[in-house]
Amino acid sequence: MTVIAPPSSPPRSAVLPRLLAGLGHQEVLGLTEHERRYGLLWLRGPSGRRRPERLIDIVEASGLTGRGGAGFPTGSKMRSVAGRGEAVVVANGAEGEPASAKDRLLLTRLPHLVLDGITLAADAVAATEAYLCVHRREHDLVDSLTAAVAERRTAGLDPVPIQITGSPGRYVSSEQSSIVQYLNGGPAKPTFSPPRPHESGVQGRPTLVNNVETLAHVALIARHGDRWFRGAGLSSAPGSMLVTVGGAVRWPGVYEIELGTGAGEVIMLAGGPAEDLQALLIGGYFGAWLPAPVAWPVPMTQASMRGVGGALGAGIVIALPGSSCGLAETARVIRYLAGQGAGQCGPCLMGLPALAGAVADLAFQGGRGRTVNAVATLIPLIEGRGACRHPDGVTQLARSAMRTFIGDARWHDHRGPCDGVRRAPLLPVPGDEEGDWDWV
Amino acid sequence: MSMALNGPGLWYATRATGLVTLLLLTAGMLLGIITAGRFASENWPRFLTVGLHRNITLLVLVFLTLHVGTTVVDTYTSIPATAAVIPFASSYKAPWLGLGAVAVDLLIAVLVTSLLRGRLGLRAWRRLHWLAYACWPVALIHGLGTGTDRRTLWVFAATLGCVAVVAAAATWRLATASRAGTR
Amino acid sequence: MSHQLRVNPIACSGHGVCAELLPEIIELDPWGYPILRSATVPPALVTHAQRAAATCPTLALILQKAQRRRS
Numbered sequence: 001m002t003v004i005a006p007p008s009s010p011p012r013s014a015v016l017p018r019l020l021a022g023l024g025h026q027e028v029l030g031l032t033e034h035e036r037r038y039g040l041l042w043l044r045g046p047s048g049r050r051r052p053e054r055l056i057d058i059v060e061a062s063g064l065t066g067r068g069g070a071g072f073p074t075g076s077k078m079r080s081v082a083g084r085g086e087a088v089v090v091a092n093g094a095e096g097e098p099a100s101a102k103d104r105l106l107l108t109r110l111p112h113l114v115l116d117g118i119t120l121a122a123d124a125v126a127a128t129e130a131y132l133c134v135h136r137r138e139h140d141l142v143d144s145l146t147a148a149v150a151e152r153r154t155a156g157l158d159p160v161p162i163q164i165t166g167s168p169g170r171y172v173s174s175e176q177s178s179i180v181q182y183l184n185g186g187p188a189k190p191t192f193s194p195p196r197p198h199e200s201g202v203q204g205r206p207t208l209v210n211n212v213e214t215l216a217h218v219a220l221i222a223r224h225g226d227r228w229f230r231g232a233g234l235s236s237a238p239g240s241m242l243v244t245v246g247g248a249v250r251w252p253g254v255y256e257i258e259l260g261t262g263a264g265e266v267i268m269l270a271g272g273p274a275e276d277l278q279a280l281l282i283g284g285y286f287g288a289w290l291p292a293p294v295a296w297p298v299p300m301t302q303a304s305m306r307g308v309g310g311a312l313g314a315g316i317v318i319a320l321p322g323s324s325c326g327l328a329e330t331a332r333v334i335r336y337l338a339g340q341g342a343g344q345c346g347p348c349l350m351g352l353p354a355l356a357g358a359v360a361d362l363a364f365q366g367g368r369g370r371t372v373n374a375v376a377t378l379i380p381l382i383e384g385r386g387a388c389r390h391p392d393g394v395t396q397l398a399r400s401a402m403r404t405f406i407g408d409a410r411w412h413d414h415r416g417p418c419d420g421v422r423r424a425p426l427l428p429v430p431g432d433e434e435g436d437w438d439w440v
Numbered sequence: 441m442s443m444a445l446n447g448p449g450l451w452y453a454t455r456a457t458g459l460v461t462l463l464l465l466t467a468g469m470l471l472g473i474i475t476a477g478r479f480a481s482e483n484w485p486r487f488l489t490v491g492l493h494r495n496i497t498l499l500v501l502v503f504l505t506l507h508v509g510t511t512v513v514d515t516y517t518s519i520p521a522t523a524a525v526i527p528f529a530s531s532y533k534a535p536w537l538g539l540g541a542v543a544v545d546l547l548i549a550v551l552v553t554s555l556l557r558g559r560l561g562l563r564a565w566r567r568l569h570w571l572a573y574a575c576w577p578v579a580l581i582h583g584l585g586t587g588t589d590r591r592t593l594w595v596f597a598a599t600l601g602c603v604a605v606v607a608a609a610a611t612w613r614l615a616t617a618s619r620a621g622t623r
Numbered sequence: 624m625s626h627q628l629r630v631n632p633i634a635c636s637g638h639g640v641c642a643e644l645l646p647e648i649i650e651l652d653p654w655g656y657p658i659l660r661s662a663t664v665p666p667a668l669v670t671h672a673q674r675a676a677a678t679c680p681t682l683a684l685i686l687q688k689a690q691r692r693r694s
Contacts, residue, residue: 345635347654385652485643486639487640487644490678
């Protein structure tokens with residue numbers, strides 16, 4: 001297996017940064033630098049005696065949860081796949097969320113941390129195949145990752161070869177069951193469960209699907225242990241996470257924070273507000289809007305965000321300034337998401353465009369006293385009636401917008417659009433370049 | 441048995457049950473097309489179409505069995521039982537009789553796959569169900585070819601009626617499908 | 624022994640036969656797709672639910688006997 005050696009330098013005593021600890025400004029870490037700064041990969045632990053499944057115990061004890069948005073306990077997920085025979089590991093780096101950049105950062109600048117994680121996971125669940133899925137239009141990324149994998153193969157690092165796969169760029173295509181279906185040769189659309197991937201996934205084998213950031217954390221947990229991981233964050237929400245901060249902040253970008261950090265602190269990390277803020281969008285396009293004063297003290301954990309009617313999602317925080325119109329931003333995003341579904345389920349296929357139209361009416365036309373009701377009537381007709389989370393994510397966003405911007409909504413309803421709708425859009429909405437949204 | 445095994449009674453029975461089978465099969469086709477086309481009105485609910493389609497097609501089986509049975513039992517012509525499912529196992533009135541066996545095979549395929557639809561999965565079932573569009577014309581041509589009644593006006597008219605009805609339904613279906621877009 | 628009803632939203636193409644046969648539990652949304660008022664079928668309606676599930680042209684309506692919650 002891999003060379004067993006103690007780390008060349010002890011883990012840093014400061015709690016943060018961890019994932020980003022070895023990364024200098026604008027730097028891309030090659031294999032040698034990676035090993036120098038993070039230590040060598042240990043498949044069998046410091047003494048060389050650790051059984052593969054022991055890693056699962058350690059990951060479970062660490063309390064690591066998925067960083068792709070769903071927040072499922074990673075150790076449990078690994079355990080449900082292990083012991084079922086020849087498994088498959090899929091690392092999801094497709095990052096279908098337009099406002100998220102953390103996976104891209106990891107894959108371009110710290111690829112070996114992710115690749116370490118894949119190898120560790122493959123070893124722990126007795127996988128014989130491993131895939132790393134990235135957005136297929138990211139040609140440079142595919143090239144650099146292929147080179148990284150080849151470099152590791154020469155160094156004898158990955159017993160299970162890691163295959164770099166390009167998947168379609170639609171929002172719904174980066175969902176877990178979509179990726180599994182795509183790897184099985186089908187379209188990148190969600191499927192109606194069961195069977196769940198851990199029972200029967202790629203080629204009908206037990207499949208572990210993890211976000212690339214989750215696997216990067218696994219790579220560090222394997223080196224430093226579960227107690228080390230728990231040294232950051234809260235006891236109920238341990239560890240660190242990457243957040244993508246955007247909107248009206250001075251330094252938008254990807255930052256590493258401890259779980260439990262207040263949303264306001266995250267904004268301050270990014271240089272603080274560039275203007276007076278009215279609201280924060282937390283969790284990405286399937287997350288929720290919260291008024292800025294309400295959101296500011298809320299700790300960045302799944303439980304706390306849900307407690308205020310929001311969602312942590314994949315750690316996206318977008319700051320909406322007072323000069324923008326939250327309804328207009330939401331209308332644009334919902335219009336984009338309405339076209340991003342798989343088109344398999346009637347309520348989503350018909351309902352989302354109807355909802356997009358109703359919110360757009362409210363934002364850009366209004367003035368009829370009926371548009372708030374139109375939106376409110378549509379939401380329960382769509383929620384929970386699809387085969388995947390796509391319609392639910394959109395309705396959650398819409399609900400939170402109607403709650404957070406209720407004052408604006410009533411104003412729009414009776415007086416028409418406010419000045420904020422004319423401000424340049426803040427939330428990124430990609431277009432379909434070169435058939436990027438094709439299914440196969 | 442007091443039935444005359446080579447009398448005209450069996451011959452009439454074969455022809456009659458054959459005609460009824462064709463009429464029922466046509467009705468079944470019609471209802472199948474209407475199901476796919478989702479027709480419904482205030483007095484005609486969708487479940488009626490679906491239910492009738494199923495029951496009538498099963499009734500086809502009854503009359504088909506009688507039709508085949510009377511043919512085989514009739515000693516006037518020596519058609520073996522195997523000719524019911526193996527096309528051209530008998531040389532009697534070949535190829536028209538053989539087409540009947542082809543239609544029987546197709547019908548059995550459609551019926552069995554429909555009864556086992558749950559096990560088969562939707563996509564496979566749908567593809568196999570298209571065989572119905574092959575079964576019906578084959579049965580019709582078998583009737584015209586073997587039928588000793590094709591020169592009888594009302595039988596010929598009934599056969600033409602079947603063709604007209606299915607053609608009309610199929611045209612309507614194509615028209616509504618292209619308007620609504622495929623789903 | 625209660626029964627559970629659910630719709631496979633991918634298989635469902637909005638024929639609406641189920642709403643005709645089980646109007647007590649199923650109604651149609653503005654686009655013709657079924658909304659289940661309740662997931663549980665009372666014993667009195669089980670035969671109707673079975674008929675509705677069997678009549679669905681795409682087998683999208685699924686009736687199952689209630690099971691113990693799997694861990």
